[in-house]
Amino acid sequence: MNLQYNHKPVLIKESIENLITDQNGIYVDATFGGGGHSYEILKKLSKKAILIALDQDKESIKRNFIKDKRFHLFHKNFVYLRDILNQNHIDQVSGIFVDLGISSLQIDNxxxxxxxxxxxxxxxxxxxxxxxxxxxxxxxxxxxxxxxxxxxxxxxxxxxxxxxxxxxxxxxxxxxxxxxxxxxxxxxxxxxxxxxxxxxxxxxxxxxxxNEINILKNFLLESSKIILPGGRFVVISYHSIEDRIIKYFFKKGVIINKIRFKNLPFIMIHKKVIKPSFKEIINNPRSRSARLRIGEKT
CATH class of the missing domain: 1.10.150.170 (Putative methyltransferase TM0872, insert domain)
Structure with missing residues (x-):
């Protein structure tokens, strides 16, 4: 598998280090985009592992450069993840990664x-x-x-x-x-x-x-059923509205104005939000507003 993506994945090292807890597991990249995160996730997984990726943008699907038997890409919004898993006879996964930002391919077109x-x-x-x-x-x-x-x-x-x-x-x-x-x-x-x-x-x-906010809230609800105990939910957001929803969900089990879980579905791995380093922001100015939060399924 050759490195063929030319965009700059945000918080790549921090995301993957916190995502993978089982090298033989099944993982999801819910927002494939330019493929950078999927590519790096596969490098950390064993030959037995599986990576499922989704993207609702057909241009991202067309640009897919990853040729790997462990990799399966679907043209779907991540709100349909449960349907994709059911079709592939998968009940739960070891971790989900989501990058909620717009891709450079979209912005620059x-x-x-x-x-x-x-x-x-x-x-x-x-x-x-x-x-x-x-x-x-x-x-x-x-x-x-x-x-x-x-x-x-x-x-x-x-x-x-x-x-x-x-x-x-x-x-x-x-x-x-x-x-x-x-x-x-x-x-x-x-x-x-x-x-x-x-x-x-x-x-x-x-x-x-x-319909980004409603879709995100519904996806957070589904994530608590899809991720295995001990598995990770890794989310990158880019504005305060999304980050606030994710923070309350991980910290208090609350989806704003909708549902409160009796027991916390996730525990926060890091109390403080993870932000890009100064070096990353210099190399990729679009990363400056990125915020990374990680939850571990209880």
Whole structure:
């Protein structure tokens, strides 16, 4: 197996060291992406082990470079992991790895509409087979829905003003491109302030398009049934909304506003969140917001 991935996997050493407790076990890479984590996981496993990987982005599936009998890749969102395991006659696994970030392949592709750096069609679908895109969110959501999106998923202090500006603009014509959206807003202050505003704006829309928070909560519920006792659940998140959900789940057995477990399904391996080193951030600036948390199944 030759090294063929050219993106930079985040927190790779820390993730794999904390994931693998049984070299002969069955493991899951729930977000295959560019394949870097899967590749490194396989290097640490025995010939008897199995690695199952999933990704809802068909471009990631097409780019798969891993040719290994132990490796099985499926074009599915990780919320369908239980179905995949059942189809392969697997009840439980030794560990699950999840990287909740957008891949560089998605961000840097102008046709996918994830970035405000390109004047592209507003899309943001991680699964290109979905019929619901960023254009639907911007042009069809009510004022109340837009308020919720920008308040909950962007954590804006003034979500109503953002919603009002979008409603005003779309009453004149549909908002179809990234620049159409960017040009609605005049942000006073530094370049850093403007960059942060649009990053949060696009993040909140993307979360809505892909139903990311609800899917994550459902996946956390399933993980407690899928991972063997002593197995590890390793999760990398990139913004405070996801990290807060994961932290409460591992620390208190709570899925925010939904379910509290009587007994903690996982214990936290590290009390403090693991962040990229200064060296990693210099080599890969996109890693700077990554947060790694590890739970061990009780």
């Amino acid at each position: 102008p046709t996918r509409g994830f970035s405000n750096r390109f004047n592209c069609i507003l899309d943001m679908r991680m699964n290109q087979e979905s019929s619901y895109s960023a254009q639907n969110v911007i042009n069809e959501c009510s004022k109340k829905e837009l308020f919720h999106i920008f308040y909950e998923y962007g954590e804006f202090k003034n979500p109503i003003r953002i919603a009002d500006k979008i409603l005003e603009q779309r009453s004149k014509k549909n908002i179809t491109t990234a620049l159409d959206l960017v040009h609605i807003f005049f942000i006073k202050g530094s370049f850093k302030k403007r960059k942060r505003f649009f990053a949060r704006l696009f993040q909140s829309i993307r979360i809505k398009v892909n």
